[in-house]
Amino acid sequence: MVASHVLTGKERGAKIIVIDPREIQMSRLADIYLRPWPGTDVAWLNGIMNVIINEGLADTAFVEERTEGFDELRQVVMEYPPEKVEQIAGIPADGLRAAARMYAQTKPAAILYAMGITQHTTGTDNVKTCANLAMLTGNVGVPGSGVNPLRGQNNVQGACDLGGLPNVYPGYQVVTIPDVKAKYEAAWGVEGMSGKLGLTVTEMIEAADKGDVRAIYVMGENPMLSDPDLNHARHCLEALDFLVVQDIFMTETAALADVVLPGASYLEKDGTFTNTDRRIQRVRKAVEAPGQAKADWEIICDLARAMGAPGFEFASPAAVMEEVVVTTPIYGGVSYDRLEAVEGLQWPVPTADHPGTPYLHKGKFSRGVGKFNPVQYQAAAELPDEEYPLILTTGRMMFHFHTGTMTRRTEKLEQEAPEPYVEIHPDDAQRIGLNGGKRVRVSSRRGAIEVAVRVTSTIRPGVVFIPFHYVEGPANALTHAALDPIAGIPEFKVCAVRVEPV
Amino acid sequence: MIEAIRARVAEKLKELDGVIGLRRSPEGVAPYLFHTEEELAELVLEPRYPMSSVVRLLQKRHPAARFGVVARGCDVRALVEMAKRNQVDPERLYIIGFTCTAEEAEACHCADPAPNVTGWPQAEVIGTPVAAGSPNPMVAEYAQMPRAERWAFWQQQFKKCIKCYGCRNICPVCFCESCALEDPLWVEPGVMAPPFPMYHMIKAMHMSNRCVACRQCELTCPAHIPLTVLYDLIRQDVENLMGYVPGADLEALPPVPLTLADAPIDLDVE
Amino acid sequence: MDYKNVRTTCIYCGCGCTLNVQVADGEVVGILPCPEHPISRGSLCIKGWNAAEFATHPDRLRVPLIRREGGFEEASWEEALALVAERLGAIRDDSGPDSIGFFTSAKCTNEENYLLQKLARAVIKTNNVDHCARL
Ligand code: SF4
Ligand code: SF4
Numbered sequence: 038m039v040a041s042h043v044l045t046g047k048e049r050g051a052k053i054i055v056i057d058p059r060e061i062q063m064s065r066l067a068d069i070y071l072r073p074w075p076g077t078d079v080a081w082l083n084g085i086m087n088v089i090i091n092e093g094l095a096d097t098a099f100v101e102e103r104t105e106g107f108d109e110l111r112q113v114v115m116e117y118p119p120e121k122v123e124q125i126a127g128i129p130a131d132g133l134r135a136a137a138r139m140y141a142q143t144k145p146a147a148i149l150y151a152m153g154i155t156q157h158t159t160g161t162d163n164v165k166t167c168a169n170l171a172m173l174t175g176n177v178g179v180p181g182s183g184v185n186p187l188r189g190q191n192n193v194q195g196a197c198d199l200g201g202l203p204n205v206y207p208g209y210q211v212v213t214i215p216d217v218k219a220k221y222e223a224a225w226g227v228e229g230m231s232g233k234l235g236l237t238v239t240e241m242i243e244a245a246d247k248g249d250v251r252a253i254y255v256m257g258e259n260p261m262l263s264d265p266d267l268n269h270a271r272h273c274l275e276a277l278d279f280l281v282v283q284d285i286f287m288t289e290t291a292a293l294a295d296v297v298l299p300g301a302s303y304l305e306k307d308g309t310f311t312n313t314d315r316r317i318q319r320v321r322k323a324v325e326a327p328g329q330a331k332a333d334w335e336i337i338c339d340l341a342r343a344m345g346a347p348g349f350e351f352a353s354p355a356a357v358m359e360e361v362v363v364t365t366p367i368y369g370g371v372s373y374d375r376l377e378a379v380e381g382l383q384w385p386v387p388t389a390d391h392p393g394t395p396y397l398h399k400g401k402f403s404r405g406v407g408k409f410n411p412v413q414y415q416a417a418a419e420l421p422d423e424e425y426p427l428i429l430t431t432g433r434m435m436f437h438f439h440t441g442t443m444t445r446r447t448e449k450l451e452q453e454a455p456e457p458y459v460e461i462h463p464d465d466a467q468r469i470g471l472n473g474g475k476r477v478r479v480s481s482r483r484g485a486i487e488v489a490v491r492v493t494s495t496i497r498p499g500v501v502f503i504p505f506h507y508v509e510g511p512a513n514a515l516t517h518a519a520l521d522p523i524a525g526i527p528e529f530k531v532c533a534v535r536v537e538p539v
Numbered sequence: 540m541i542e543a544i545r546a547r548v549a550e551k552l553k554e555l556d557g558v559i560g561l562r563r564s565p566e567g568v569a570p571y572l573f574h575t576e577e578e579l580a581e582l583v584l585e586p587r588y589p590m591s592s593v594v595r596l597l598q599k600r601h602p603a604a605r606f607g608v609v610a611r612g613c614d615v616r617a618l619v620e621m622a623k624r625n626q627v628d629p630e631r632l633y634i635i636g637f638t639c640t641a642e643e644a645e646a647c648h649c650a651d652p653a654p655n656v657t658g659w660p661q662a663e664v665i666g667t668p669v670a671a672g673s674p675n676p677m678v679a680e681y682a683q684m685p686r687a688e689r690w691a692f693w694q695q696q697f698k699k700c701i702k703c704y705g706c707r708n709i710c711p712v713c714f715c716e717s718c719a720l721e722d723p724l725w726v727e728p729g730v731m732a733p734p735f736p737m738y739h740m741i742k743a744m745h746m747s748n749r750c751v752a753c754r755q756c757e758l759t760c761p762a763h764i765p766l767t768v769l770y771d772l773i774r775q776d777v778e779n780l781m782g783y784v785p786g787a788d789l790e791a792l793p794p795v796p797l798t799l800a801d802a803p804i805d806l807d808v809e
Numbered sequence: 810m811d812y813k814n815v816r817t818t819c820i821y822c823g824c825g826c827t828l829n830v831q832v833a834d835g836e837v838v839g840i841l842p843c844p845e846h847p848i849s850r851g852s853l854c855i856k857g858w859n860a861a862e863f864a865t866h867p868d869r870l871r872v873p874l875i876r877r878e879g880g881f882e883e884a885s886w887e888e889a890l891a892l893v894a895e896r897l898g899a900i901r902d903d904s905g906p907d908s909i910g911f912f913t914s915a916k917c918t919n920e921e922n923y924l925l926q927k928l929a930r931a932v933i934k935t936n937n938v939d940h941c942a943r944l
Contacts, residue, residue, distance in 0.1 A: 038761060044699060
């Protein structure tokens with residue numbers, strides 16, 4: 038539906054530039070479409086800035102007044118002239134120039150991205166580079182501009198906002214700051230909370246293998262299909278002494294559990310989700326849960342009671358939200374009464390009379406002035422070689438959601454896309470000698486799967502694509518568990534594979 | 540107007556098993572089955588929802604119940620077409636029709652902004668009919684285009700389609716359990732945008748003798764495809780060539796046979 | 810003989826389209842889009858239109874399950890939660906709070922995410938809390 042707003046923009050005369058290794062539907066409507074090699078984003082983004090600076094297209098007033106570090110940025114991006122970028126990223130130099138001019142000369146201009154930018158060992162660098170580009174052209178803090186990550190799962194934003202992260206409490210308050218910890222100890226009426234950083238999902242799974250983590254409690258996630266390098270992930274989860282899974286279906290992960298607790302679906306409970314534009318919106322109970330299944334919030338409260346822990350005596354999700362707002366400044370003004378409005382509330386919404394915040398960094402960055410963080414291009418962790426000559430990139434498709442637990446149990450969705458497949462360019466198909474064969478074996482250093490083949494020129498030669506929704510052809514049996522050093526995000530978008538006929 | 544409608548619904552609630560209309564609750568507006576007079580303070584007329592589909596759904600669930608419905612002109616036209624196809628039972632439905640405002644008629648380019656309940660067993664209309672809205676300028680513009688350009692125009696438009704099936708799902712006269720759009724024989728599944736022109740052509744052909752020009756498909760289309768330009772032209776053809784206007788008359792039979800038994804040719808059907 | 814629409818938020822992506830869930834006599838009978846909502850503006854994608862079907866799938870879990878010799882056995886809530894409480898308590902006492910990890914969920918509500926991280930941090934006393942944001 039974000040694309041629908043992009044179309045509205047186009048109807049009003051906006052320009053569209055699409056840069057994607059796969060020719061997506063939007064690229065057929067774009068003014069400019071460029072097709073880079075996966076994993077070269079820093080290089081071509083630096084190249085765009087190189088053109089903008091050299092052709093005098095930067096927003097110098099904005100750069101002078103509201104940013105710092107421009108000289109360092111200039112130094113770095115000067116190393117990326119379009120001809121050199123063409124060598125690295127495979128984007129023709131002229132195309133890159135045209136895109137740079139169009140982006141810089143059209144105001145305001147928005148950058149939209151999803152996991153294609155983040156799921157790399159250089160994910161953090163990629164995001165910083167997007168931010169550099171937006172700041173260089175003054176595209177920050179004005180409606181219709183900015184750097185706009187589109188989040189894949191419905192409540193990723195909310196799960197992060199509410200402290201579902203190892204380094205922060207709700208509202209991004211850092212766990213290692215003693216005052217913050219003290220505030221939460223007081224609010225929750227407990228002592229001796231941990232002041233150390235916790236482990237990420239991928240680290241916990243790794244630690245399970247070593248025996249450092251002995252028990253894992255999983256609420257509504259399915260790492261046995263969503264994590265990179267699945268064979269290894271299974272081995273680690275099996276090493277646990279105790280695994281609890283709370284879910285609505287017997288997922289691949291639940292099948293490994295010691296205890297499985299039946300949760301309620303979104304149709305059977307109240308609550309809130311926060312969408313990709315920080316909009317907090319209501320989830321409303323429509324029907325009763327089947328059998329003895331219970332809402333996840335009730336299960337957690339019951340468990341706390343079974344453990345003899347006070348502080349979980351909530352009558353409803355509305356009551357939970359009343360506690361959230363006390364300690365979470367960005368949600369400070371949220372209440373279920375205010376959320377009745379169909380448009381919800383966009384955080385930060387610090388007080389009950391604050392109207393919410395449609396866009397960030399208006400007039401001023403959160404940190405005062407914006408700092409350019411120039412970065413150098415680094416190749417992906419695993420590149421193609423003789424043995425594994427193709428790049429595999431993974432992703433979603435319109436008809437399914439994440440690990441398919443729900444959508445694959447929906448006839449109207451499953452009939453559109455019932456089986457896993459690999460997209461491959463006709464040139465590669467010919468070289469491999471597919472000869473019209475319908476199935477192929479795709480293997481990497483970590484595993485192998487057999488899937489249907491779709492020969493299509495919408496993919497770059499040298500690159501293949503597999504959607505990750507399918508348990509019978511799990512793309513993540515192939516992917517590489519190399520992580521971005523800061524965000525800890527795995528490199529789902531690049532690994533080396535071989536494709537053979539079967 | 541709304542007060543007059545509420546008063547009539549209150550009256551009718553005494554004899555019916557409920558009245559279908561739009562309700563504004565704190566959550567917002569959506570279709571609702573009203574049972575009591577107290578609830579009627581929340582009865583509203585906007586925005587648009589496919590009321591005939593809700594009638595069909597509730598009549599099927601409750602085969603003996605008698606409902607009422609608060610309906611605007613296009614809702615009534617849709618009910619008429621659904622009734623001809625045995626999807627709505629007129630004997631068990633009381634229509635409280637109301638006229639659209641001049642602004643609404645203009646916004647919809649509506650040729651017929653007042654409910655036509657002629658022939659419906661039990662019905663009434665509240666309000667004074669307003670003039671028709673001006674015709675959709677895009678239709679005239681399109682009619683000027685040479686044939687090759689028309690093809691290119693639709694090709695470009697349908698490239699944007701994301702196969703949400705929304706235009707079909709919202710349609711107040713679509714009801715088939717098994718839909719040709721989902722039949723792999725006709726439309727290759729999983730292709731995005733759906734194959735041109737099959738997907739949209741099938742939809743258009745199936746609408747040819749029943750589209751009631753409510754414009755809900757266009758309103759729900761996330762790709763902003765001007766679907767009603769296509770449907771308006773087909774409606775014009777069907778009217779000019781066969782003299783049929785969908786929704787205008789409960790008695791008039793559609794020019795395309797409704798069942799194989801009606802077919803004017805000998806079919807060797809076992 | 811009841812029919813109403815319950816307004817809620819789609820679970821299938823971060824756009825957060827508003828859904829009108831049609832409920833008749835306590836049963837979900839369909840989904841309608843919401844013209845009043847500023848993001849979805851009366852539109853949905855194919856997933857949103859079909860976001861109710863899975864909930865009544867026969868595979869839904871209906872009772873707590875405990876693994877015993879030879880596979881899962883059905884259990885009461887009291888039994889299942891007592892077992893979880895006891896095992897988590899024992900592991901924490903044995904190997905320390907950081908030997909336990911919690912996966913919160915990008916598919917669950919804000920309130921549920923809050924509660925699970927509170928359980929981890931205030932009851933078990935570990936910051937081993939994360940979810941699949943990166944996946
Ligand atoms: S509503 Fe629009 S996008 Fe959806 S299927 Fe119909 S034409 Fe395609
Ligand atoms: S309807 Fe489609 S676009 Fe809207 S939130 Fe659901 S999955 Fe996302």
